[in-house]
Amino acid sequence: MVTTATPGAESESASLRARAVTKSFPAPENAAVRTLALSDVSLAVEAGEFVSVIGPSGCGKSTLLRLMAGLETLDAGELLVGNGLITGPSAERGLVFQDPNLFPWLTVRGNIQAGLIARGVLHAKRGEVDDFMRLVGLEGFANAYPHHLSGGMAQRVALARALINHPTVLLMDEPLGALDSFTRMKMQDEVLRLWQMRRMTTLLVTHDIEEAIYMSDRIVIMTPRPGRIDKTISVTLERPRQRNSPELLRLRSAILEHLHFAPAMHPT
């Protein structure tokens, strides 16, 4: 991978591992009853790998991501980044939500540099703010407030805001789920470009099967109640991929069959 002097090109990525992770939540009407959200989930994402997690809603994929971000505590099992246990949120694991969640009281620039201020390194790294704005194509919008941005632009800001901390792991929870299909395809390429440039370990939660196939090295399929890993599929297609390539479409129907959304076309 040859990159020019782009921000964060030198950043190291780290592997991400879940070992027998179990997580339950108290039921809303009765705190004594606990619903099992994740049961014995084990997953290893290699350093620099792009893995997607798909599955119906309620399969715990978002919970798994929030656990990895350190925003929830697990009941049993362990989560590791490299060789370190995940005990809480950290700037080394960036998180992008479906809602960009930009701070409405800050401008685009203010939002992007939030991570630098939070870590107390704004003074030393102020120059990077402009680099990252350029990286996501928002040079002209430094002083715009979030509500003036389109959905795609807002999500670019959210990406830049997460990436400016040079995370070794990027966690994305249906980041493109709220975008229209044209913007979504454009943003998929954008995310891929950033990933290929920086090679951070990436875990993408999505409900879009094409998106998962188009973007990832591996696809993890989860099943609900309780959430567990059903199947892992390697996507060996060469990059850059063609959205309409026969291999991609074949993989798509295989996954649909597996999820029982399509009849088996090649009975064995």
Next chain:
Amino acid sequence: MVVHGFVSRQEPAPDTHSYWVFLGGLLAVSLVLSVIQRWSLGLRQWMRDTCPIVAAAVVLLTLWALITSGFRWLPLPYFPSPAGILQSMISDRELLFDSTWHSLLLLLGGYTLGVGFALITGVCIGWFAHARYWGMPVLKVLGPIPATAWIPLAMVLSPSPTLSSIGLIALSVWFPVTMLTISGISNTRASYLDVARTLGAGQGYLIFRVAVPAAMPSIFVGLFMGLGTSFLTLIVAETVGVKSGLGWYLSWAQGWAEYGKVFAALLIMSAFFSTIITALFKVRDRVLGWQKGVIKW
């Protein structure tokens, strides 16, 4: 076309010199402006906006003059004519100025103190569960008592009436600002805090750069409410305690049955308080400018 509203002020027959000067000045200014507006587009726009309301004010003033000094429909010592009010305003200008100044000092002192304390208690109670446990009951017990009800106690406890008044104004501001700061802080969207945590934010960042900005709209509602109650407390405190300020002037003038001065004090109070409210609006516009476009501004 733009100045037609100003012409209607000719009927009254003011019996004093200064009111003549005032009306003459008003006429002169409006005439000069109506001439200048031919060349200035911005001025014309401004005049078009303001002229109807100014004209209405002049008509009201004229009606008032007619009812009082014109037909003498209202009992005289209590309802002086505009000319009489202007006269007492000018003859008592030094005392009025002095009173306004004292009221301003008292109000600003009390308000700043109250807001300062309120922000501290509000942020603490809103953010920390322990502070909420111990603070909320105190707030619920002490908060609803109107600050003016503490006057008997404050008079005894405080070494000087000025200090007790400042304390009372601060107390009256403290309650609404604290309440709305708490509600603003605890209504911070959890996802903003989640985002900040994954960006490496510590406790300080979460409080001062996420929760407080998110609470700002609510805090400003509290600041405006506090300003309202502080005016009330100021006037009451000055009427019963401090021997200066607009509230004191008001009751003093009433004691001498000089109702011209009463109305003069009321007019100045209105100008004084609305100036302060306008100032707070300006501050809000700066701090909450980001809300333009999000809410109906």
